[in-house]
Amino acid sequence: MDYIIMLLPSMLKGLTVTLKLFSITLVMALPLGVIMGMARISSFSPLRWFMEFYVWLFRGTPLLLQLLFMYFGLMTLGLRPEREMAAYLAFVLNYSAYLAEIFRAGIQSIDRGQYEAADVLGLSRYQTMKNIILPQVFKRVLPPIGNEVINLVKDTALVYVLAISELSRVARTHVMRDDTFIPFLIAAIFYLMMTGMVQRFFKWLELRYDYFH
Amino acid sequence: MYILQAIDIHKNFGSLGVLHGVTLQVQKGEVIAIIGPSGSGKSTLLRCLNHLERIDSGRIEIEGETIAQNNSEGQAVYSSEAKITQARRKMGMVFQNFNLFPHKSVMENLIMAPTRVKNMDKAEAEESARLLLAKVGLSQKADNYPFELSGGQQQRVAIARALAMNPDIMCFDEPTSALDPELTGEVLMVMKDLALEDMTMVVVTHEIGFAREVADRVIFMDEGVIMEEGQAEEVLLNPRQERTSAFLSKVLMAR
Numbered sequence: 345m346d347y348i349i350m351l352l353p354s355m356l357k358g359l360t361v362t363l364k365l366f367s368i369t370l371v372m373a374l375p376l377g378v379i380m381g382m383a384r385i386s387s388f389s390p391l392r393w394f395m396e397f398y399v400w401l402f403r404g405t406p407l408l409l410q411l412l413f414m415y416f417g418l419m420t421l422g423l424r425p426e427r428e429m430a431a432y433l434a435f436v437l438n439y440s441a442y443l444a445e446i447f448r449a450g451i452q453s454i455d456r457g458q459y460e461a462a463d464v465l466g467l468s469r470y471q472t473m474k475n476i477i478l479p480q481v482f483k484r485v486l487p488p489i490g491n492e493v494i495n496l497v498k499d500t501a502l503v504y505v506l507a508i509s510e511l512s513r514v515a516r517t518h519v520m521r522d523d524t525f526i527p528f529l530i531a532a533i534f535y536l537m538m539t540g541m542v543q544r545f546f547k548w549l550e551l552r553y554d555y556f557h
Numbered sequence: 558m559y560i561l562q563a564i565d566i567h568k569n570f571g572s573l574g575v576l577h578g579v580t581l582q583v584q585k586g587e588v589i590a591i592i593g594p595s596g597s598g599k600s601t602l603l604r605c606l607n608h609l610e611r612i613d614s615g616r617i618e619i620e621g622e623t624i625a626q627n628n629s630e631g632q633a634v635y636s637s638e639a640k641i642t643q644a645r646r647k648m649g650m651v652f653q654n655f656n657l658f659p660h661k662s663v664m665e666n667l668i669m670a671p672t673r674v675k676n677m678d679k680a681e682a683e684e685s686a687r688l689l690l691a692k693v694g695l696s697q698k699a700d701n702y703p704f705e706l707s708g709g710q711q712q713r714v715a716i717a718r719a720l721a722m723n724p725d726i727m728c729f730d731e732p733t734s735a736l737d738p739e740l741t742g743e744v745l746m747v748m749k750d751l752a753l754e755d756m757t758m759v760v761v762t763h764e765i766g767f768a769r770e771v772a773d774r775v776i777f778m779d780e781g782v783i784m785e786e787g788q789a790e791e792v793l794l795n796p797r798q799e800r801t802s803a804f805l806s807k808v809l810m811a812r
């Protein structure tokens with residue numbers, strides 16, 4: 345027990361690092377995902393092609409590699425990136441690609457009749473997207489987005505390759521130093537708490553969106 | 558003086574010719590029923606009038622404003638975006654599948670366009686929406702969502718939503734085709750009331766009874782051309798064309 349209490353401060357510090365990466369990624373990648381999802385089906389074909397390439401690139405390579413690439417790549421370019429910066433960048437770019445695909449599929453799943461009804465009523469394209477299409481898309485993409493967010497909780501552990509002291513790395517350090525696996529247990533509990541909260545939050549959101557079919 | 562003119566309309570989808578020189582002239586207050594077999598181009602014609610599709614050649618005029626006309630090579634050229642937008646506001650459209658906004662209540666469906674397109678005050682829009690709901694017999698349903706309504710009720714909401722923009726011309730594309738037979742009556746009733754109020758209406762329909770009772774003129778389309786047109790009684794009871802009578806007996810048999 346005393347050991348656990350002694351562990352807590354550094355574990356909590358690791359947790360904050362994890363949470364920070366988690367929140368920054370979400371806050372940036374969600375809106376980017378919406379925009380990229382729309383760009384992915386834009387009528388302007390170069391934009392469409394670029395987005396297709398982008399998604400292929402970031403979904404087609406390991407996130408781990410992207411992290412390393414971002415850090416050492418930027419370094420070779422003569423920039424001296426902060427390790428955290430490189431991590432945020434890789435995560436945001438990677439998760440935007442996944443979310444873009446989800447939003448694209450969501451947008452394409454909306455019946456063409458919705459656009460036409462809005463069109464004959466005189467709504468502009470912007471008004472149609474904002475008031476008619478996207479609210480319906482959000483409801484439909486909630487389950488797959490929920491999955492991605494849970495993945496994100498767990499993926500944060502990958503930044504250990506950049507020697508960033510997030511939750512799992514802190515745990516490992518303690519395990520190796522103190523020759524006990526208790527830190528791993530604590531880390532697991534923290535992850536379960538986070539994913540549990542994400543799950544509940546999305547359940548709540550789905551209920552909130554249940555007022556229409 | 559016609560309120561709506563579509564002259565010698567040609568429309569292709571790629572290599573598929575769908576409209577081969579269709580001319581439709583509508584007078585103010587006139588009710589026109591368009592009948593014809595599936596695939597004959599009825600929806601496409603309506604969609605061209607509403608600018609949901611672009612015509613390849615021909616001329617479209619709405620309330621004296623030219624929306625599209627041929628250039629010297631015989632290809633349709635459209636007027637400025639602003640002019641088209643202006644003209645389209647005079648037309649309402651009702652779809653086969655209603656196309657209500659599922660995430661908006663009935664009231665929100667009705668005031669969406671008036672408040673956002675016409676910048677009407679919300680209270681004012683709601684007031685006229687209530688009148689329209691009363692007119693289509695759905696005063697009690699203002700706060701319901703589309704999924705809570707029957708198909709017939711949804712279609713009546715869709716009609717009210719189109720009317721909320723105060724159009725001069727109403728287009729209907731098979732408004733009762735997606736409905737169970739016992740629900741078509743309530744929708745046709747609303748349309749009949751509209752006709753009695755001298756609304757100009759272009760109605761694509763398979764409801765021969767409705768066409769006979771309400772339409773001033775009936776147009777029979779087949780394979781992208783108007784095969785026959787005239788007074789409702791004339792076309793429906795004494796068709797001149799073989800194709801028309803064949804189609805009519807098929808539709809009447811199916812009932």
Ligand SMILES: Nc1ncnc2c1ncn2[C@@H]1O[C@H](COP(=O)(O)OP(=O)(O)O)[C@@H](O)[C@H]1O
Nearest residue numbers: 570573575593594595596597598599600601602
């Ligand atoms: N968007 C489209 N792309 C390609 N072909 C179409 C499209 N819309 C309609 N068509 C074709 O045009 C023809 C006429 O269709 P439509 O106007 O819907 O006929 P109707 O309403 O009389 O049943 C059909 O052969 C149909 O397959």
Ligand SMILES: [Mg+2]
Nearest residue numbers: 599600601731
């Ligand atoms: Mg049709």
